[in-house]
Amino acid sequence: xxxxxxxxxxxxxxxxxxxxxxxxxxxxxxxxxxxxxxxxxxxxxxxxxxxxxxxxxxxxxxxxxxxxxxxxxxxxxxxxxxxxxxxxxxxxxxxxxxxxxxxxxxxxxxxxxxxxxxxxxxxxxxxxxxxxxxxxxxxxxxxxxxxxxxxxxxxxxxxxxxxxxxxxxxxxxxxxxxxxxxxxxxxxxxxxxxxxxxxxxxxxxxxxxxxxxxxxxxxxxxxxxxxxxxxxxxxxxx
Amino acid sequence: xxxxxxxxxxxxxxxxxxxxxxxxxxxxxxxxxxxxxxxxxxxxxxxxxxxxxxxxxxxxxxxxxxxxxxxxxxxxxxxxxxxxxxxxxxxxxxxxxxxxxxxxxxxxxxxxxxxxxxxxxxxxxxxxxxxxxxxxxxxxxxxxxxxxxxxxxxxxxxxxxxxxxxxxxxxxxxxxxxxxxxxxxxxxxxxxxxxxxxxxxxxxxxxxxxxxxxxxxxxxxxxxxxxxxxxxxxxxxxxxxxxxxxxxxxxxxxxxxxxxxxxxxxxxxxxxxxxxxxxxxxxxxxxxxxxxxxxxxxxxxxxxxxxxxxxxxxxxx
Numbered sequence: 001x002x003x004x005x006x007x008x009x010x011x012x013x014x015x016x017x018x019x020x021x022x023x024x025x026x027x028x029x030x031x032x033x034x035x036x037x038x039x040x041x042x043x044x045x046x047x048x049x050x051x052x053x054x055x056x057x058x059x060x061x062x063x064x065x066x067x068x069x070x071x072x073x074x075x076x077x078x079x080x081x082x083x084x085x086x087x088x089x090x091x092x093x094x095x096x097x098x099x100x101x102x103x104x105x106x107x108x109x110x111x112x113x114x115x116x117x118x119x120x121x122x123x124x125x126x127x128x129x130x131x132x133x134x135x136x137x138x139x140x141x142x143x144x145x146x147x148x149x150x151x152x153x154x155x156x157x158x159x160x161x162x163x164x165x166x167x168x169x170x171x172x173x174x175x176x177x178x179x180x181x182x183x184x185x186x187x188x189x190x191x192x193x194x195x196x197x198x199x200x201x202x203x204x205x206x207x208x209x210x211x212x213x214x215x216x217x218x219x220x221x222x223x224x225x226x227x228x229x230x231x232x233x234x235x236x237x238x
Numbered sequence: 239x240x241x242x243x244x245x246x247x248x249x250x251x252x253x254x255x256x257x258x259x260x261x262x263x264x265x266x267x268x269x270x271x272x273x274x275x276x277x278x279x280x281x282x283x284x285x286x287x288x289x290x291x292x293x294x295x296x297x298x299x300x301x302x303x304x305x306x307x308x309x310x311x312x313x314x315x316x317x318x319x320x321x322x323x324x325x326x327x328x329x330x331x332x333x334x335x336x337x338x339x340x341x342x343x344x345x346x347x348x349x350x351x352x353x354x355x356x357x358x359x360x361x362x363x364x365x366x367x368x369x370x371x372x373x374x375x376x377x378x379x380x381x382x383x384x385x386x387x388x389x390x391x392x393x394x395x396x397x398x399x400x401x402x403x404x405x406x407x408x409x410x411x412x413x414x415x416x417x418x419x420x421x422x423x424x425x426x427x428x429x430x431x432x433x434x435x436x437x438x439x440x441x442x443x444x445x446x447x448x449x450x451x452x453x454x455x456x457x458x459x460x461x462x463x464x465x466x467x468x469x470x471x472x473x474x475x476x477x478x479x480x481x482x483x484x485x486x487x488x489x490x491x492x493x494x495x496x497x498x499x500x501x502x503x504x505x506x507x508x509x510x511x512x513x514x515x516x517x518x519x520x521x522x523x524x525x526x527x528x529x530x531x532x533x534x535x536x537x538x539x540x541x542x543x544x545x546x547x548x549x550x551x552x553x554x555x
Contacts, residue, residue: 085344
C-alpha cells in the first residue's frame with residue numbers, strides 16, 4: 001500500500017511539474033462553462049445540472065481521460081524508467097493501480113472545481129440536491145471507466161499520441177454504441193444498448209442510482225485495469 | 239556451498255524471435271566479488287543484465303540472486319538488487335532528492351533509512367550541489383551519478399551496473415571508476431563494459447562475452463598476460479602471394495598470416511606476431527631482399543574485436 005501511494009504521489013507530482021495538468025483543467029473548465037450556460041441561459045430552463053453533466057460526459061469524457069492517462073506508461077517506456085520500476089520489488093498490479101489512482105485524483109479535482117456551477121444554481125434557484133449528487137457520482141464512475149480504458153491504451157505503446165488516440169477511439173465507441181443499436185433489432189440491439197456508457201449514465205443524471213449501473217461502470221473499470229496489468233506483464237515476455 | 243554465491247546463472251538462453259541474444263551462459267559470482275562483463279556492442283551484455291535483474295525472463299535457464307530464483311521468486315530476488323540500466327532511467331521532472339526518496343520507498347525502505355542513506359549517497363556520489371535541482375537540468379555526468387545513487391541507496395547485496403561510464407567525459411569517467419572501486423569493497427558487483435582497461439581497473443574477474451556466448455573467464459591480469467606481446471602488423475606487398483606468405487611465415491615470432499588480394503600483383507597481409515620491433519625490421523628486410531615492392535607497413539593496435547578473435551582461437555587450440 002505504501003509503495004502504491006508512493007507511485008501515485010510521484011505521478012501527481014509529475015502532472016503538476018509540467019503545464020499539462022493546468023492546461024487540461026483549463027480546457028475542461030472552459031468547456032463545462034459553455035455547457036452550463038447553454039443549458040441554463042434559455043427560457044424555462046431547468047434548475048439542474050443534468051444538461052451540463054450529459055454534455056460533459058458525452059463530449060469531454062472520451063477526450064480528457066485519455067489525455068490524462070496517455071503519458072502514464074508510454075512516457076515511462078520512452079524514458080526507460082519502466083526498467084527501473086519493474087526491477088524494483090514492486091508488483092505489476094501495484095504500478096497499474098497507483099497510476100490509475102493518480103489519474104483519478106486529477107480528474108476528481110477537475111470535477112470538484114465544476115461544483116461552482118451547482119452552487120450558482122443554488123444561489124439563484126432552488127434545485128433538487130439528489131439528482132445533483134447522483135449525477136456527480138455517475139460522472140465520476142463514468143470517468144473512472146474512461147481512465148481505465150485510457151490507461152490500457154497507454155500501456156500499448158511508447159508513443160503518447162498513439163495512446164491518446166486509441167484511448168479516445170475506444171471510449172467514444174462505448175459512448176455511442178447505443179446509437180448503432182437502434183439500427184439493429186432484437187437481442188443484438190439489447191446487448192449493444194447495455195454495453196453503452198451513455199445508457200448507464202443517463203439514470204444518474206435523472207437522480208436514479210441503480211446498482212446495475214454502478215456495477216456496470218465498476219466492471220468496465222476493473223476489466224480494463226485487469227487487461228492493463230496483463231499487458232504490462234506481457235511486455236516482459238515479448 | 240550455495241550460499242557463498244550471490245549470483246548463480248545456469249544455462250541461460252534468450253531468444254528474440256528466432257535470434258538467440260545469449261545462449262547457454264553460465265557463471266557464478268561469489269559474495270563480495272567484482273565481476274566484469276566485457277563484450278562488444280550487441281554481444282548480449284544488456285540482455286544478460288536485464289534477465290539478472292528480473293526485467294525480463296530468460297527463454298531457458300535459471301538465475302538465482304542471493305538464493306532466490308528471479309522468475310519464480312521475483313520480488314524476493316529483486317529486493318537484493320541495485321540496478322543501473324544502460325540508459326539511465328530518470329524522471330526528468332523530479333528533483334534529485336524527490337527521485338531518490340521515491341526510489342527508496344518503492345524498494346521498501348522506511349523513512350528513517352531513506353533520510354540516513356540520502357545524505358550518505360549524495361556525499362558518496364557528490365550530488366550535494368544539485369540536491370534540489372530538477373534532474374532534467376543536470377548534465378549527463380551528474381545524471382549518471384544520480385543513476386548510481388539510486389542503485390546503491392537501499393544497500394543492495396548485489397549491484398548491477400550496465401555500461402556505467404558510457405557517454406560521460408574523461409574526468410568524470412575517472413571519478414566514476416573510482417566510485418565503482420569503492421562500491422566494490424562493499425557489494426557484490428557486476429559491471430558491463432566494452433572497454434578492456436575499465437574492466438581491468440575495477441574488476442577481480444572478467445567474463446568475455448561475444449555473440450551471446452561466453453568466450454573466456456579469467457582474472458584481468460592473466461587475461462592481459464594471454465594477450466601480452468601479441469601484435470598485429472599490416473603490410474602491403476607487390477609480389478607472388480604464396481611466396482610472400484611463405485617468407486613471412488619463416489620469420490621468427492610470426493604466429494599467423496592472412497592476406498587479401500588487392501589486384502595488380504599486390505596483396506594486403508595481416509600478420510599476428512609476438513610483439514617485438516625485430517619482427518617489423520625482419521619483415522621489411524625479407525620483402526626488400528626478395529625484390530618485392532613494399533608499399534606499406536604498419537603496426538595495428540589490437541581492437542577489442544581482435545582480442546575476441548585471438549581469444550576464441552586460443553580457446554579452441
